Amino acid sequence: MTNILDDYALVSPLRYRNNWLKLAIVTFGLLMGVTSQSFVTPLAIALCMSFATVRFGKVPAGFYLKVLSAPASFVILSVIIIAFFFGSGAEIFGFDVFSYRLGVNTGGLEMALLVFARTLSGMSCLFFLALTTPMVELFSVLKATRLPDSLIELSMMMYRYIFVFLEVAWGIRYAQSVRLGYKDWRTGLNSLAMLATTLFIRSWEQGEKIFVSMSARCYDGRLLFFEEKRPIRANELMLTGTYFIAVLALWYMTREFSIF
Template sequence: MTGLDRLSYRSRWLRVAPERKFLLWLTLMVLAFVLPPLGQGIELALTAGLTCWLLRISLLRWCRWMALPFGFLLIGVATILFSVSRDPHALLAAVPVGHYWLGIAASGMTTAVETFWRSLAALAATLWLVLNLPFPQLIALLKRARVPRLLTEQILLTWRFIFILLDEALAIHRAQTLRFGYRSLPNGYRSLAMLVGLLFTRVLIRYQQMTTVLDVKLYQGDFHL
């Protein structure tokens, strides 16, 4: 299991019914979309505090988890914030770029601020759900929601192969590191290319092994869920 998956089993709300967790997440998502930016900021702070308390982690660790989606969010917000216009007076601040002006419009700033806080609040709520809902509870929740069995099995297999992929990648990376494969930048790029090539080969081998095991156990097309 990954670190995030292990943390979900340490949550103070581990024994809480998954339906209640899902309803709380749904409430947080609705609030993230209907509240004004100030309310979304308050929701973000409350969700962060609740997550840290339930998982017994520091706020700094939570911020590190949010750093990756935060980077993508900043790029998206920047594309909303800046506009291109022929009329510099339509922009609050602008710089000339050829025959056009690149700057910030009032409407773009308003939309960017709303998008920023709405996305952060929704991301925090989704991270809370992921960290407090172990995968077996997710499967149970899908079954009670009458999700088609085929879709549930696909989710289960995808979840399983995520760990296979990570396990193989870490094993290859460890072997390359012991052989000084990342000692310099050129060697690092070469080792990374080899890692990608070997990774898919190893995953296919693991898939074939799993298929063989299922055939030996007289697999009939249905997993026990």
């Protein structure tokens, strides 16, 4: 149960900042990144959010890059496809494959850079929120938005059961590994099938135990959320306002920017 996002969110100094302010920053970054017509603004947002996560959120840079690289690998593959098969304009470079011309033109490269920058910006904003705000506090914020209680409580129970599944699955896999359950491909496949079957039964039993324990604590179908009041400080408001103005100015100045 180590190296998960909530572990870093629980010990982050930004955890004790106002959650609504962090949501406003993330929402603003997402909107500016998606609506920008140039890759410059989303790239600047990604750099700012990454710096804030590592510098102010005290998230190790190595772990942050590792987390960011997982979805980035899929993005890079998409960007390569866009660069080669979309867009128009003068050809930058190309080559022949079985008498078929593959090349990257100016329009395709700009489109690929824009998609990459937008995706990187969105991931940086979401990782900033995930690595600085525990999920329990996000549920409290959602409850304050007057969303249906059943939706929020169902989401919270689903989130809780993720760790129930992980705990049971890791325990079973460790027991199988010490008994050479994965010594070869055929044995590993059989062990994996047994793990899936046992995981379902164990999780069902664990769910019943949780329900009994909640009932013993007077659970009446509604979950209570505790939200600590954290006022927005003047320096935080000034820093956020400066960031908003700078991004808006960059978005306006680069709306017609082109590298070709």
